[in-house]
Amino acid sequence: MKIRILSDSHDNAERLRVKLAETAPPMDIAIGHATSSDPIGAVNGTVPDVVVLDAFRSGAITQLEVLTQRYPQIDPIVITADTSSEFLLQAFRAGVREVLPMSPSPEALRAALTRITRKRGGTAAADGKILALTSCKGGSGATFLATNLAWILASLHGKRVALIDLNLQFGDAAMYITDQKPASNLAQVCQQIHRLDAAFLASAMIEVAPGFHLLAAPDDPAHATDVRAEHVDAILKLARANYDFVIVDVGRSLDAVSLQPFDMADMIFPVVQLTLPFIREAKRLVQVFLSLGYPMAKVGLIVNRHLKNSDISLDDLERTVNAKLFKAVPNAYEAVAASVNQGQPIARLAKGSPVTKALREIAEALDTETEKTSKNWLSRLFAAH
Incomplete structure (x- = not known):
């Protein structure tokens, strides 16, 4: 170099x-x-x-x-x-x-x-896949999608899944799917980064379900500064080596820490809704990704709370944002609200919900693609949608 x-x-x-x-x-x-x-x-x-x-x-x-x-x-x-x-x-x-x-x-x-x-492609990726979900605007539903997708991959597909809550100020991913209280959190792991190994990381995580472990965000926003980019780098490398999927709920900030999972991700999923404020923020976010040199093949939009009769079409979204649609998750307010309020995965609580169906389709596509060995993993994943 x-x-x-x-x-x-x-x-x-x-x-x-x-x-x-x-x-x-x-x-x-x-x-x-x-x-x-x-x-x-x-x-x-x-x-x-x-x-x-x-x-x-x-x-x-x-x-x-x-x-x-x-x-x-x-x-x-x-x-x-x-x-x-x-x-x-x-x-x-x-x-x-x-x-x-x-x-x-x-x-x-x-x-x-x-x-x-x-x-630049100078290091080979390990077997596990890193998926980074980020909200284009507050209230997009990214945390709900991240946690429930993780549960489906682990519980219905038998995959080992780690979910890392990188919403450092007000992360609350754990409460979406469990009533367990975390014994530790991301900031505490970073404070003892010299101890980092597979056993230490596992001990800091909640076992939400067999094969599904969650590393909670700091419980005090003041401890967000304890998390540095090099810490996230080390944690993600370790998690990738020990899990089939590492799902990162990135939050909405753009700084050295939040860019780390985007850099390492096999796929980046900006979560958007079909309203102008969301679309405006999605376009700005995609422009940042482009300026950072990310290949757009690894960026896929997830439309949450989609209504088929929306004034703005999915084609309009793709043209405006200049990014491909990965999946549209339909609106099902009552089932989603019940899931969040009860802290239960929607796939367990409402198996027939259209949201459950959409999440299962995403998990199926991701699982299917990880079992293939072709070099064009990302391009085939988009081709399926």
Whole structure:
């Protein structure tokens, strides 16, 4: 991997070079010069795989976007003092995948390079499939779908399934399908990440049903900051190695932590409803995915609470959002409300519900495809819908 460090300080650049060399010695690392008038610097000669932009200022975001458009093969790592949500969103839209605080540690640089390598296809995926569900807008029903799909895959298809509640502020996935109280949660696992192994992870999870384990979100929103991207990376790798399916309820935030499951996912399912506010947010989300370089073959829209006589058609949705429909889940308010209120899977409580039927069809498609060995796993999955 060829890396070019651009900085207005030779000393800072040299320190970064040493840190990067510590992460993986075989890399080809060069140092360039950037100035206040030219914060991106020049990319001369061989185009590098990664450009590290040291002490980046938010006012240079336009120049950065020019760089990513001119050299789409380059993955930038931005090191900046501005890590506000507003700047992160601007950076994501400009095509930046990694934003680190000033003076990043070797571990943070290593994690960033690992994510870039994985995105480039440099590491082989383990057997388990990671499915990331995310709400395009609050109230989409993503948590309901994630938890009930996990239960069906485990209980009706005999798969080993892990569900990770990554809605760090107000995650409540557990209450949708069980009355058990979690003995631990995601934040507590991250606080003891040095102990992470299969047994430790299993001990922190609720066994909702045989083969179905759930890692709850932090019970205190203040502990959301204990969860870092490198922690999520390690947890998902371990879960993928021990489960047939790892379903992540991502929530609605866009930051380094929430992007981790999107990076690693075999499929990303934005959950949307056929109303204009939902569709507007779905379009914005898909644009972010595109700017991050995600192949659209792994993004499939799930329409929840679908009414056949809706003013907006499924075709309208696909054209507007510029993404393919994976599945439409019909509206069945009474059955869904009963399921949520009782904390029981809908497939157990209302076997004949059209929502149960739709979820079983999704599970069947996912299960069928994981048993095939063709390289075109994702394209065939969409072809079935």
